[in-house]
Amino acid sequence: MTEFTFADTVVPIGATDDDTHEVFNTPPVLAGYNAFDADPALGEALHREGAGWAEERARDLGALVGDPSIQTKARLANRNLPEFRGYDSYGQRVDVVEYHPAYHDLMGEAMKAEVHSLAWTASEPGGHVARAALSYLWNQIENGVGCPTGMAYAAVPILKSQAETRPWAEKMLGTTYDPRLVPIEDKTAITVATTLTEKHGGCDLRANSTGAKPVNGRGAGQPYLLTGHKWFCSAPMGDIWLTTALTENGPGLFAAPRFTPDGSRNRMFIQALKDKCGNRSNASSHIEYRDAWAVLLCDEGDGVRTAMTDVHFTRLDFAVGSTGLMRQALSLALHYGRHRLAFQRSLVDLPLMSNVLADLALDVEGSLALAMRVARALDEAGGDETAAKLARIGPPIAKYWSCKRAPAFIAETLECMGGNGYIEDAPMARLYREAPLNGIWEGSSNMVALDVLRADERDPGCLEAVFDEVNAARSGNAALGAACDALKDAFADKGKREFLSRLLVEKLAHLWQAALLIQNAPTAIADAFITTRIVAGHGPLFGRLDDSRAVSELLQRALAT
Ligand SMILES: Cc1cc2nc3c(=O)[nH]c(=O)nc-3n(C[C@H](O)[C@H](O)[C@H](O)COP(=O)(O)OP(=O)(O)OC[C@H]3O[C@@H](n4cnc5c(N)ncnc54)[C@H](O)[C@@H]3O)c2cc1C
Incomplete structure (x- = not known):
């Protein structure tokens, strides 16, 4: 591994001759902790x-x-x-x-x-x-x-x-990273890019114009030649590009390797890299195929549906990813607040700041519980019908809410660190620039909210499976029960529900999170979640707890160092 020195973790020099002041009340960098044990x-x-x-x-x-x-x-x-x-x-x-x-x-x-x-x-x-x-x-x-x-x-x-x-x-599945651009058979492990979006649109994949012509026969497993472009291709050093293209019978999903079977470079070309708001370590490009050799991975015409089976996993991964992003931002803000004094008290002990931080911590508790529950549904989907329903509808629900929540959440955690939060080194600014991305790719928020409706329409029983999970936790909780009944009615109104789908999916995510917290989290935390998110209907801002009972437990769990 390459070794680097880290200015923030070397022992500080202390005052120097040209300092005009004593340096004090500066929090130590958050390092040397274990993020698993602290959580x-x-x-x-x-x-x-x-x-x-x-x-x-x-x-x-x-x-x-x-x-x-x-x-x-x-x-x-x-x-x-x-x-x-x-x-x-x-x-x-x-x-x-x-x-x-x-x-x-x-x-x-x-x-x-x-x-x-x-x-x-x-x-x-x-x-x-x-x-x-x-x-x-x-x-x-x-x-x-x-x-x-x-x-x-x-x-x-x-x-x-x-x-x-x-x-x-x-x-x-290899675990020894191999960045060399050589044929797949010569590598210890490979990576993949998934490139679907074209210049004229990413949401409506059926409008793709890249074309595919069979080399010999047609159908799954056969080689084709692709011609066309993709406007977004992230991680383009991937050894394979998964890509949609039009066959005579409709879209197909293809795998295009960087080298053809005869060992020559495939005719797939990176055109340029994007200059992005965040996610800057990862290259994102636009690309061209000029008779690029690729294998069809499904029946002709079945490409979009097959691509969605891939995207389904990344949707869960971005729900998980945005939860991790929020968790890291909360850790930084909380650590700062524990070590920074204002008005002779730690920031975390100031009542209003403790309300903000505890309110933030509730979102991480809820999002983590939901993401892990949905992941289990994927594990069990093969042998259990209810799990299969939850595995279908769970990823878009979790992605919608966690990815939508992250940018507002991180704007708040950034402010918790005052001016230091806005400066690149923190590294809160990096998280802030990263945060909106998970709401865009692998299904932008509107598309993901609509996918929840699609799951209900095309796979009856999905929505009921979520409501059953909520119902299992409602006993003795009148607020949860009433909200659950009202939401069922709202989903049943098919004339209005597309227009309302963001609101409905947000409420569904909150109900499911609340049910999981009632069953699994400390009571004070579940109660605070229900009061702020179910009864009051949480708005975009933080600091909305109406009493402080859950605060110390929430903040202790949020960074147990
Ligand atoms: C940094 C970055 C990296 C990316 N990497 C990749 C990659 O590797 N591979 C890849 O394939 N793509 C990638 N993308 C593209 C991304 O997946 C698309 O931007 C996204 O799918 C949206 O497509 P679009 O930009 O064409 O938006 P459009 O299709 O133009 O949509 C614009 C807006 O309209 C909304 N909208 C569209 N249809 C509806 C509807 N029916 N109802 C309501 N609202 C609607 C959308 O939600 C969106 O907010 C990347 C994007 C970014 C920013």
């Missing part, structure tokens, strides 16, 4: 949802969250942006993205920890839950790497579905 809600959820066996793995990754050298790499990977090199020195097209060594080191750590693969390699039940815990922790380290690891997680089942691409799926 009782995570440990509880891991065991409750069936993956207690993964505790040591999660603890190992939790140690990396607090490791100063890893924190330095995350900073450097986001300050030293990937660069596209289209040609070699004398004009041969090469199409490589050059990353800072810190990015490669982080990729190596993530793959070694099986952030990308554990759901599929676990020898015990609970692989999705265990993998969700790792992804939640990884998202507290660095989010750019979360893109290729999440795409690999999602792509494995689709690549396994065809004999021709099954060996690629096996290579994707």
Whole structure:
């Protein structure tokens, strides 16, 4: 691994000759802690949802969250942006993205920890839950790497579905990161990019114009040649690009490797990298296919539906990712508040600030409980009809709310740190710029809210399965019961529900979170959640607890260091 020094963690020099003042009341950098041990809600959820066996793995990754050298790499990977090199020195097209060594080191750590693969390699039940815990922790380290690891997680089942691409799926489960641009068979492990969005639109994939012509025969497993473009292709150094393209019989989903079977470079070209608001360590590009060789992964015409089976996993991963992002932001704000004095008291002890921080902590409790519950549904979907229903509808519900919540949440945690929060080093500013992205990709918020309705329409029983979970917790809780009945009626009004779908899905997420907290969290926390989110209907701002009973327990659980 590349070694870096970290200015924030070396012993401070103290006052120097040119200082005019004493330096005091500056919080220490949040480092040297274990983000798994500091997060009782995570440990509880891991065991409750069936993956207690993964505790040591999660603890190992939790140690990396607090490791100063890893924190330095995350900073450097986001300050030293990937660069596209289209040609070699004398004009041969090469199409490589050059990353800072810190990015490669982080990729190596993530793959070694099986952030990308554990759901599929676990020898015990609970692989999705265990993998969700790792992804939640990884998202507290660095989010750019979360893109290729999440795409690999999602792509494995689709690549396994065809004999021709099954060996690629096996290579994707490898744990020794191999950044070389060489044929798949020469690599220890590979990564994947998923590129669907075209210039004229990303939400309506059926409007794609990239075309596919069969090389020999037609159908799943057969090679085709692709011609066209994609306007967004993140992590383009992926060894395979998963992509939609139009066949004679409608869209197909294809896997295009960077090298063709004869060992030559495939005719797939990176055009340029995007200059992004956040997620800066991860390259995102636009690309062109010019008769690029690719394998069809489904029947002709079935491409969008098949792509959605991939996107379904990444939707859960972004719900998990945004929860991790919020968790990291809360840890930074809380740590700062514990160590910073104002008006002779720690910030956390000031009544109003304690209300803000506790209110923030409620969102993390709720989002984490829901994401882990949904992950268990994925684990159990194969053998249990109710779990299959929850596995269908759960990812869009969890993604909608957690990804939508994260930007407002992080704006608040940033302000909890005053001016220091707004400065890049914190690293709150990085989290702030990252936060909106999970609401956009893999289904923007509107599309994901509409997907909840689609699940109800096309897979009857999905919505009822969620209401059954809520009902199981309503006994003795009149507010939960009344809200549940009202929401059922609102969903039943088919004339209005598309127009209202954001509101309905937000309420559904809150009800499900409340039910999980009633059953599993300390009573004071569940009560505070219901008062603020179900009875009062939580607005966009924080600091809305109307009494302080839950505060100390919430803040203790939020960062148990
Ligand atoms: C940093 C970054 C990286 C990305 N990486 C990738 C990648 O690797 N691969 C990839 O394929 N894509 C990628 N994307 C693209 C992303 O998935 C799309 O931006 C997203 O799917 C939305 O598509 P669009 O931008 O074309 O928006 P549009 O389709 O133009 O939609 C614009 C808005 O209209 C809303 N809308 C659309 N239809 C409806 C409707 N029926 N009802 C209500 N509202 C509607 C949408 O919610 C959205 O808010 C990336 C995007 C970003 C920002």
